[in-house]
Amino acid sequence: MAPDGPMVSLVEIEPGLAVLFADQPPVGLDLIPFEMMSPHASQGLTDKLAMASGIGNLAAQGAQGAATAQGLVRLAPETLQALKTAQPMTSGGWNLGSLVTSKGKIAASVRWAPVTGAQAASILSALGPAAALLALQVQLASISRRIDENIQLTRDVLQALHEDQWTTLLGLHETTMRAVREAQAAGAVNDHIYAAIATREPDLRKQRLLFRSFVRGHIKALDTDGQSRRAHIQKNIEQILADAHGMLMAEWSWYRAQVLRAGHISRDEANAVENERLLAELVADTQREHTRAMDEVADLLTDLERQCRLIAELPVEWSLPFTTKRQNTRDTVAMAEALAERVATLRNRVHTQPGPLDPPLTVFAEAVPDDVLRILRWVVPGEEPLLAIADVNLDRLVGEDAYLGVTPARLFISPQSSVRKQGVIEREFPLADVRYVRFRERDKRGPVLDIITTDENIKLTFDDWAGKGQGLDDTRRLANLLAAAMDLPESERRTDPLLSGESSTTRALTR
Known part of the structure; x- marks a missing residue:
């Protein structure tokens, strides 16, 4: 490193792709050189980048060769994925980290200006029309690699x-x-x-x-x-x-x-x-x-x-x-x-799949059948974790076994045969639509769970095992979980003069 700062700097110009400034490229780094761009255009572009990012000022202060653009470096999709959940160290508005070779060895300590930061926005603004040439180089780099x-x-x-x-x-x-x-x-x-x-x-x-x-x-x-x-x-x-x-x-x-x-x-x-x-x-x-x-x-x-x-x-x-x-x-x-x-x-992204389901709350007489969790892994919408799953009965003329599931955004109810034979969830409701939850215990029988949504009144019952011991504890917690989502938005609240202020009876008594 030079006395005034690192000699290797990255200026990110789109997520995962950055221009590398250094006195010389780090050994073993997979660097994408500027190609198919005239020397005049390339030099003019990199000069503007250097000054807009502040790297040119470092060079004037004695960071030898720091304003030399060596080419493009692509951050691995795994790195971009990690940055969504972990924050890098920062200094003076720059992220700090390390450049790694294709063999996993650290090539150099580095600082970089992220594309989403305010500094990156000012960089692109300062480039003006030259940004088109930079975008062109990004495309060329994408194709060549x-x-x-x-x-x-x-x-x-x-x-x-x-x-x-x-x-x-x-x-x-x-x-x-x-x-x-x-x-x-x-x-x-x-x-x-x-x-x-x-x-x-x-x-x-x-x-x-x-x-x-x-x-x-x-x-x-x-x-x-x-x-x-x-x-x-x-x-x-x-x-x-x-x-x-x-x-x-x-x-x-x-x-x-x-x-x-x-x-x-x-x-x-x-x-x-x-x-x-x-x-x-x-x-x-x-x-x-x-x-x-x-x-x-x-x-x-x-x-x-x-x-x-x-x-x-x-x-x-x-x-x-x-x-x-x-x-x-x-x-x-x-x-x-x-x-x-x-x-x-x-697309320079990590290919991901939803992980195996491991709900922290399971309401079953015994363990959740393995095939149910394997099927629901590919059925539960989006990437939502499954918070709870329960063995319930639909309250119909002819009762039917069903599964009740809860994610951070919704609840779903489906006959067990539909899930296990066809991989289908028949009904789902946003938790935001839950208006009231009632849990009732019954003597010698399993409890009843009523869920009132904006459009439906849902009645579910549990078998006898859920009316005592651990089964009862689990069903109570499930009811509490759903009750925590209860909400009556302001748009659905109503008022009436008979319930606002003093009633006529109260006024008469105080005269």
């Missing part, structure tokens, strides 16, 4: 189901990949390199729109109740996998073409003024469209993987219909997971 990897299982499905589109898809993929490699080797996107891309523009847009429409169709079909969602997956599992893989190939071919076009435009310094505005619009539109498309395919694959894992936990008769063996269902899960992991990598 995220080379498409073929997932053979889903590729085979794609080729079989979209045989008429396969040749075009593969041709666009190979053409754009070759152009990127040539541009990186040449250090620029010249006319010779871009000519091959310019002629494929209609095919690029057609394939992108085609497969995106397929994916959106599946998303719409899955935006329904659990049983209908599962029926669509059971009928169309191979088609969903093929369409998702096809969209990834079409999307990234189009994305590469847009970045190459931006690189070609930035090389035209004779028309720099108008090109600066054009480049800013092109980069912004490309980022916005690409982010939306990747979010769509990620949402589809997340839901698909979740539903496939659920199907694998259900009885054999609910297995995927095109399979002949249970092993094939597990293969389908692996295919969905492989695509989901690939999308997470492309």
Whole structure:
């Protein structure tokens, strides 16, 4: 370190991607050099970054070489995930930490300005139009380090189901990949390199729109109740996998073409003024469209993987219909997971799954059946932890065993057969809708739990085991947990003159 501060500094310009300033790159660090950008443009951009972030001032004060931009460093998705729950040490508005090589060794102590901080906002503001060139470099870095990897299982499905589109898809993929490699080797996107891309523009847009429409169709079909969602997956599992893989190939071919076009435009310094505005619009539109498309395919694959894992936990008769063996269902899960992991990598995110359920409150005569928790792991909405689960009876003409579950945001009630055979939760209610909870004990019988919501009066009963000892203690705590959510919002409160102020009787007595 230099006397006045660290000699290695990062200025984050989007979540997980930062410009590295140092006298020389740390040994063993996976550094992304500036590529396909003219020396003049690169130097002007990094000079503005250095001064806007304060690193230029450090250089003037004697931090030798601290204002030299060496390239881009990508923070691992695991690091970004950890920063959501842990706060780094800070000093003078900068986060402090360490840079680690690909082998896990510490390369250098570092400070960095996070993109979400006030300092980062002032940095981007100071860059002005130059921010478009920086965004361009971010895109180039993403492409150079995220080379498409073929997932053979889903590729085979794609080729079989979209045989008429396969040749075009593969041709666009190979053409754009070759152009990127040539541009990186040449250090620029010249006319010779871009000519091959310019002629494929209609095919690029057609394939992108085609497969995106397929994916959106599946998303719409899955935006329904659990049983209908599962029926669509059971009928169309191979088609969903093929369409998702096809969209990834079409999307990234189009994305590469847009970045190459931006690189070609930035090389035209004779028309720099108008090109600066054009480049800013092109980069912004490309980022916005690409982010939306990747979010769509990620949402589809997340839901698909979740539903496939659920199907694998259900009885054999609910297995995927095109399979002949249970092993094939597990293969389908692996295919969905492989695509989901690939999308997470492309978005520089950690591929996560909900963890096994371990509710702190269980209201059962004995232990909660293992298969119930395995199924509910993939059924409980979102990433909400399961706080409580109970074995209850629905108060109907013909009584029915059911499960009552509570998460931090909602409660759900479903017949046990629906959960264990079909993986379906029939009814759920936001805890914010709970207005009143009544718990009644009964002699020689299990207690009664009444839950009053904005729209329904729900009556649940418990078997005899819940009327004494530990069973009674557990049911009381469950009632207290739900009662803690009781709320009557101001919008539902009412007043009446008969209950406001003194009544006429009271006034008469005081005369």
